[in-house]
Amino acid sequence: MDMEELRLFRHLAESLHFGRTSRACHVTPSALTRTIQRIEAEVGERLFDRDNRSVRLTRAGEGLKQYAEETIERWKALKESLAGEATLHGDISLYCSVTAAYGILPGILDRFRKACPEVHIKLQTGDAAQGLTRLRNNEVEVIIDALPDKQATGLEFMPLTETPLVFIAPLAFPETVIYEGPEIDWRKTPVIVAEQGLGRERLDRWFAARKILPNIYAQVAGNEAIIAMVSLGCGVGVVPLLVLEKSPLQEQITVLDISPRLAPFSLGVCTVKKNLRNPKIQAFWEIAGAR
Amino acid sequence: MDMEELRLFRHLAESLHFGRTSRACHVTPSALTRTIQRIEAEVGERLFDRDNRSVRLTRAGEGLKQYAEETIERWKALKESLAGEATLHGDISLYCSVTAAYGILPGILDRFRKACPEVHIKLQTGDAAQGLTRLRNNEVEVIIDALPDKQATGLEFMPLTETPLVFIAPLAFPETVIYEGPEIDWRKTPVIVAEQGLGRERLDRWFAARKILPNIYAQVAGNEAIIAMVSLGCGVGVVPLLVLEKSPLQEQITVLDISPRLAPFSLGVCTVKKNLRNPKIQAFWEIAGAR
DNA sequence: TATTGTATTGCGAAAATTGCAACATTGGGC
DNA sequence: GCCCAATGTTGCAATTTTCGCAATACAATA
Numbered sequence: 346m347d348m349e350e351l352r353l354f355r356h357l358a359e360s361l362h363f364g365r366t367s368r369a370c371h372v373t374p375s376a377l378t379r380t381i382q383r384i385e386a387e388v389g390e391r392l393f394d395r396d397n398r399s400v401r402l403t404r405a406g407e408g409l410k411q412y413a414e415e416t417i418e419r420w421k422a423l424k425e426s427l428a429g430e431a432t433l434h435g436d437i438s439l440y441c442s443v444t445a446a447y448g449i450l451p452g453i454l455d456r457f458r459k460a461c462p463e464v465h466i467k468l469q470t471g472d473a474a475q476g477l478t479r480l481r482n483n484e485v486e487v488i489i490d491a492l493p494d495k496q497a498t499g500l501e502f503m504p505l506t507e508t509p510l511v512f513i514a515p516l517a518f519p520e521t522v523i524y525e526g527p528e529i530d531w532r533k534t535p536v537i538v539a540e541q542g543l544g545r546e547r548l549d550r551w552f553a554a555r556k557i558l559p560n561i562y563a564q565v566a567g568n569e570a571i572i573a574m575v576s577l578g579c580g581v582g583v584v585p586l587l588v589l590e591k592s593p594l595q596e597q598i599t600v601l602d603i604s605p606r607l608a609p610f611s612l613g614v615c616t617v618k619k620n621l622r623n624p625k626i627q628a629f630w631e632i633a634g635a636r
Numbered sequence: 637m638d639m640e641e642l643r644l645f646r647h648l649a650e651s652l653h654f655g656r657t658s659r660a661c662h663v664t665p666s667a668l669t670r671t672i673q674r675i676e677a678e679v680g681e682r683l684f685d686r687d688n689r690s691v692r693l694t695r696a697g698e699g700l701k702q703y704a705e706e707t708i709e710r711w712k713a714l715k716e717s718l719a720g721e722a723t724l725h726g727d728i729s730l731y732c733s734v735t736a737a738y739g740i741l742p743g744i745l746d747r748f749r750k751a752c753p754e755v756h757i758k759l760q761t762g763d764a765a766q767g768l769t770r771l772r773n774n775e776v777e778v779i780i781d782a783l784p785d786k787q788a789t790g791l792e793f794m795p796l797t798e799t800p801l802v803f804i805a806p807l808a809f810p811e812t813v814i815y816e817g818p819e820i821d822w823r824k825t826p827v828i829v830a831e832q833g834l835g836r837e838r839l840d841r842w843f844a845a846r847k848i849l850p851n852i853y854a855q856v857a858g859n860e861a862i863i864a865m866v867s868l869g870c871g872v873g874v875v876p877l878l879v880l881e882k883s884p885l886q887e888q889i890t891v892l893d894i895s896p897r898l899a900p901f902s903l904g905v906c907t908v909k910k911n912l913r914n915p916k917i918q919a920f921w922e923i924a925g926a927r
Numbered sequence: 928t929a930t931t932g933t934a935t936t937g938c939g940a941a942a943a944t945t946g947c948a949a950c951a952t953t954g955g956g957c
Numbered sequence: 958g959c960c961c962a963a964t965g966t967t968g969c970a971a972t973t974t975t976c977g978c979a980a981t982a983c984a985a986t987a
Contacts, residue, residue, distance in 0.1 A: 347638045364963080373946050376945055379967090382966090389718070395964095397952050412711070416710065419703060420637065427680070655934085665935085666936080674975095686933095688935090688982080688985090790941080
């Protein structure tokens with residue numbers, strides 16, 4: 346019986362919903378199903394009465410739920426009591442996209458420095474799209490970034506805040522946006538898109554779902570570059586609102602009210618699951634999620 | 637933090653000796669070392685101060701030891717309380733070598749039937765050498781047999797009793813054994829050996845260690861066959877004493893006092909480790925080991 | 928100095944876990 | 958009444974983890 350399994354079980358015992366638990370705990374439904382099956386095999390008894398429509402705890406499940414809660418609690422207590430003995434030290438490497446830097450980095454860093462003054466933070470910033478790559482190559486231990494849409498193997502996410510993904514147009518060059526009645530004529534309106542990254546994927550899917558072949562004027566790297574080009578009248582772009590709000594070019598940009606909206610960006614921290622066994626990173630993780 | 641890891645840690649925390657713990661818990665020293673390293677990484681602190689000569693619990697180790705004992709205890713309690721709710725039923729498949737059948741099978745079966753009357757036992761018997769194969773092919777869930785010398789991947793053993801491995805000769809044909817002074821002349825004395833199996837391996841190594849090329853008269857399958865051929869004067873053989881004692885041909889056989897002795901057979905139960913998560917098999921396991 | 932006992936590590940192989948995609952089932956909306 | 962969306966499960970392939978063996982490093986002892 347593993348700690349992670351216990352946590353999954355406990356959450357499911359509360360939510361009574363595989364889908365919600367799997368989303369909340371960042372595992373696929375498949376993994377969750379099989380984890381529960383594993384535990385049931387080990388205990389030798391069904392823990393949930395379930396069909397496609399409903400999930401209920403069995404009597405055995407209730408027993409295990411109590412055990413799970415106690416055990417998790419005692420484990421946490423042990424960790425804390427041990428933490429008191431030796432203060433964490435060393436350093437921890439962070440990668441932070443510019444997007445995320447505005448939104449959440451300062452708060453986290455501030456709290457972390459107070460909690461673990463002996464742990465030095467090596468911070469790198471750069472394009473959001475690079476974060477995951479750096480993580481996979483073990484170039485950094487934690488990234489602060491927008492959360493990808495799909496589950497990625499072996500990665501752990503914690504969403505912290507959201508920011509809308511908005512269409513922007515230049516204020517000084519209204520003719521950039523070409524209308525066809527009340528709607529924008531996407532075949533004619535030039536669009537500035539990111540070379541890669543989550544924003545690009547979202548936009549591609551948005552167009553694809555509407556069977557629109559957009560008139561792509563330029564592909565650039567980084568949200569700041571998109572804002573710059575849009576402000577110069579090169580076309581319409583898509584950026585996280587957060588970035589726009591912090592941009593010095595903000596005055597020269599207008600946000601287009603286009604429906605349906607793009608799904609908002611979810612910003613948070615992300616690391617390789619295995620890293621969470623490292624106490625320093627674990628401490629960082631908890632502090633980041635603390636509010 | 638896994639149950640199995642906790643058990644290993646607890647044992648080591650008691651024994652303070654990697655070798656002994658690894659033997660007692662049926663894992664290789666290597667696996668034990670790495671398990672401890674894993675836990676230490678997860679806790680973030682050294683649990684044992686150790687070098688080649690000594691092993692001592694650290695303060696953190698003592699904390700974890702207490703946690704481990706409590707957690708294992710609670711887990712056991714939970715299992716028992718759940719077991720009360722639904723009685724085990726179904727069946728469990730056993731393979732038992734003839735050797736082991738004499739020694740320990742009756743007692744185990746007797747106790748198990750009393751403890752789990754709803755679990756039916758499907759028993760097969762046969763040559764000892766086949767047991768491990770059947771286990772690997774999932775043809776049976778548990779075997780009762782002599783324990784192999786080497787650790788086998790994924791297998792779990794529990795030794796229950798021992799019986800010496802003895803050289804036997806026919807009483808009626810004393811000339812079968814050819815002496816050279818006080819010692820037996822192995823180049824001339826014919827030997828009946830098993831085709832395969834642990835007895836064969838032990839004997840091969842016994843000869844090899846003495847740089848003797850034995851005069852092998854016949855290779856047969858099964859200890860009973862060895863006894864039969866020896867009693868007919870075909871040569872000298874090697875069988876577990878237990879089998880000899882139950883043999884109807886016992887009267888026609890004499891045990892040779894040869895030194896150094898062969899290492900005794902250790903008889904016990906064996907199963908695939910994974911099987912131990914199955915509650916029925918686990919119950920069987922505990923009952924088998926109960927005395 | 929050789930030998931024995933002890934913990935650790937490199938490495939290849941076996942086992943466990945996971946995500947994806949496909950599936951089965953069921954309830955609700957039109 | 959039929960289709961669609963939601964939900965839990967399973968086959969499969971790929972990744973990750975774990976393990977045993979053999980080799981190694983080191984110390985005490987003979």
